[in-house]
Amino acid sequence: MTTCSAPGKVYLFGEHAVVYGEPAVPCAVERRARVSVEPREDDRVRVDAADLSLDGFTVTWGGSIDDRPDVDVPAPLLAAAMEYIEAAVDQARAAAAAPDAGFDITVESDIPLGAGLGSSAAVVVAGIDAATRALGTELPPEEVARRAYEAEYEVQDGQASRADTYCSAMGGAVRVEGDDTRTIDAPALPFVVGYDGGAGDTGELVAGVRALREEHAFAADTVETVGDLTREGERLLAEADPDAPPSEALLADLGELMDFNHGLLAALGVSSRSLDAMVWAAREAGAHGAKLTGAGGGGCTVALDPTDETEHALGYTAECEQSFRAELATEGVRVEDR
Ligand SMILES: Nc1ncnc2c1ncn2[C@@H]1O[C@H](COP(=O)(O)OP(=O)(O)OP(=O)(O)O)[C@@H](O)[C@H]1O
Ligand SMILES: C[C@@](O)(CCO)CC(=O)[O-]
Numbered sequence: 559m560t561t562c563s564a565p566g567k568v569y570l571f572g573e574h575a576v577v578y579g580e581p582a583v584p585c586a587v588e589r590r591a592r593v594s595v596e597p598r599e600d601d602r603v604r605v606d607a608a609d610l611s612l613d614g615f616t617v618t619w620g621g622s623i624d625d626r627p628d629v630d631v632p633a634p635l636l637a638a639a640m641e642y643i644e645a646a647v648d649q650a651r652a653a654a655a656a657p658d659a660g661f662d663i664t665v666e667s668d669i670p671l672g673a674g675l676g677s678s679a680a681v682v683v684a685g686i687d688a689a690t691r692a693l694g695t696e697l698p699p700e701e702v703a704r705r706a707y708e709a710e711y712e713v714q715d716g717q718a719s720r721a722d723t724y725c726s727a728m729g730g731a732v733r734v735e736g737d738d739t740r741t742i743d744a745p746a747l748p749f750v751v752g753y754d755g756g757a758g759d760t761g762e763l764v765a766g767v768r769a770l771r772e773e774h775a776f777a778a779d780t781v782e783t784v785g786d787l788t789r790e791g792e793r794l795l796a797e798a799d800p801d802a803p804p805s806e807a808l809l810a811d812l813g814e815l816m817d818f819n820h821g822l823l824a825a826l827g828v829s830s831r832s833l834d835a836m837v838w839a840a841r842e843a844g845a846h847g848a849k850l851t852g853a854g855g856g857g858c859t860v861a862l863d864p865t866d867e868t869e870h871a872l873g874y875t876a877e878c879e880q881s882f883r884a885e886l887a888t889e890g891v892r893v894e895d896r
């Protein structure tokens with residue numbers, strides 16, 4: 559049995575705009591998906607996804623990818639989960655030159671689903687690494703990231719940037735601009751996540767921004783402005799000492815840019831009432847800044863606050879189902895001992 563895990567992420571800056579070639583800075587956080595893989599004698603794939611939960615329900619399903627299991631999970635969710643895993647399996651088969659390899663796969667994850675924390679990327683990254691290792695092939699994390707991007711791109715019908723998969727594979731803070739991907743230094747930022755218990759449809763939200771951008775020059779300008787503020791945020795990070803706790807001044811400057819970024823995302827139509835409520839609850843609690851993270855529509859916000867105030871205030875916010883501190887995950891995809 560080979561087990562690999564990979565982290566989820568929050569966007570400090572730049573989601574959506576990254577799809578159109580602007581830079582983005584996602585940061586891996588210590589919430590991980592773990593994928594265990596055991597090669598089979600035949601060419602079938604059996605998947606056990608214990609945490610495939612929606613609205614608080616948890617189910618386990620098994621069976622081959624050809625026989626859709628009969629479980630109480632909304633059909634589109636089940637279909638999507640199988641597609642991500644199938645795409646990861648195909649990448650692993652290609653990487654290990656073993657087109658007929660079969661696997662028993664178990665997926666466990668503490669990353670909320672479809673909520674902007676990159677659960678799909680973490681599952682695909684950990685899945686590709688575990689399955690290739692199970693076949694005796696070791697890929698460098700950059701290659702896992704490249705293949706994971708191909709898998710997400712295929713499942714999401716071309717609506718994907720390299721940001722989520724690269725960040726999950728490499729860990730830490732990264733910067734992605736088109737095909738240019740690199741890790742960057744960043745101090746341990748005090749992220750606090752708010753989760754409204756909901757999800758957004760990434761494909762639909764990306765399509766909405768694309769349509770706005772094509773229709774209105776000012777929407778295209780808004781996307782470019784997100785790129786400008788991301789570049790400014792990168793300059794702030796580059797000047798900071800990555801080994802020292804972030805200064806109040808740095809947090810204030812980054813927070814101001816996060817607030818601006820949230821406003822622009824809201825203008826592009828990807829926020830929601832509950833995301834706005836959590837953003838305001840964080841700001842009123844004294845967070846340095848707050849924004850939605852990921853595709854939006856529902857799901858998670860991220861705030862900067864070294865104190866407990868934001869987590870506490872979100873705990874009392876009606877729209878927030880869960881709040882938690884999210885440490886920067888310095889490790890990307892890794893092998894787990896079982
Ligand atoms: N634990 C899991 N087990 C099986 N499939 C999972 C698991 N976690 C995520 N997935 C797959 O990933 C899909 C969610 O991906 P989606 O890209 O919509 O959201 P996300 O990656 O969580 O957020 P974002 O892309 O906005 O950061 C789920 O519908 C499911 O198909
Ligand atoms: C909305 C988006 O920018 C981030 C989703 O986590 C889409 C992508 O980059 O693939």
Ligand SMILES: [Mg+2]
Binds near residue numbers: 678679722
């Ligand atoms: Mg995703």
